[in-house]
Amino acid sequence: MKPEQILIQHDLRKTQGRIMVLQEFSKHDKALAHNELQHALAGKVDRVTLYRILDQFEKKGVLHKIPDDEVSVKYALCAHNHEIDHQHSDDHAHFKCNDCSETFCIDDFTIPNMKIPEGFKVTEKFLLLGGVCKKCA
Amino acid sequence: MKPEQILIQHDLRKTQGRIMVLQEFSKHDKALAHNELQHALAGKVDRVTLYRILDQFEKKGVLHKIPDDEVSVKYALCAHNHEIDHQHSDDHAHFKCNDCSETFCIDDFTIPNMKIPEGFKVTEKFLLLGGVCKKCA
DNA sequence: TCATTTACGCAACAAAGTTGCATAAATATT
């Protein structure tokens, strides 16, 4: 979907910074951390603004956070196939390559339901797989 | 297991700092982040030393990292029941409470095997569950 | 075009994490 459409759909003002961030995501098809975006948009979008854009995007459901075992969280576009799969729930898995450190959404793999020990009420599931990606194989 | 035994078993020198860190873990039974340990051991162990202790412990298999969706990773003792379950693999799940932000190992729940899309060679699995813990229920 | 609302950029700060190096402490050797 086009950046401008995404913004309208999520009730967000159409600003240059936001559009550029969305373009960056759409051209990579992998999860991006703040510092990667900052680098890509150096001189175009301020560092602090970038933090605020990411926060807003997450709050509005444009992006989702992916927990990371290294320096900082990453973000990926929510529901790539939003037109088709309208009731997209974000309980899909993520894969992180130990070689190149890139993280991908595995959209077509839903985390199975599991019986969890007593006393815990589970509302979210994050499955992060580690290994070697196609490129690095 | 006693701190000193753990250190010997993992081929680590028996130092005051390391012992205190292990004591801290054994008295809490939850995952701890660097800043929590730093606070608990203020004046006892230097901040930088603490980073190095955690790194060493992870490398030697005393602790394991738990990815987090917030500010920094957490650590938990590996294989609580190492004496019994000797071939402990760290593919157990973790639970993080959205109320108190505490993270626990769910040692008795092993992540099931799953068929992953082509091209990815999976060697590690991190399942982070979110929700409400017993105390906060 | 003008008013209003919201986002942006900048400065200043706080928190998290790293590196180098001299000294202290732990282990190994005699």
Place this chain on the structure above:
DNA sequence: AATATTTATGCAACTTTGTTGCGTAAATGA
């Protein structure tokens, strides 16, 4: 037990990551 060797610690200095306040600019609505 004393000494040599190895390894860990503490401190300073620095980088990176994330936050807050505020005046200005840009986006939207009238």
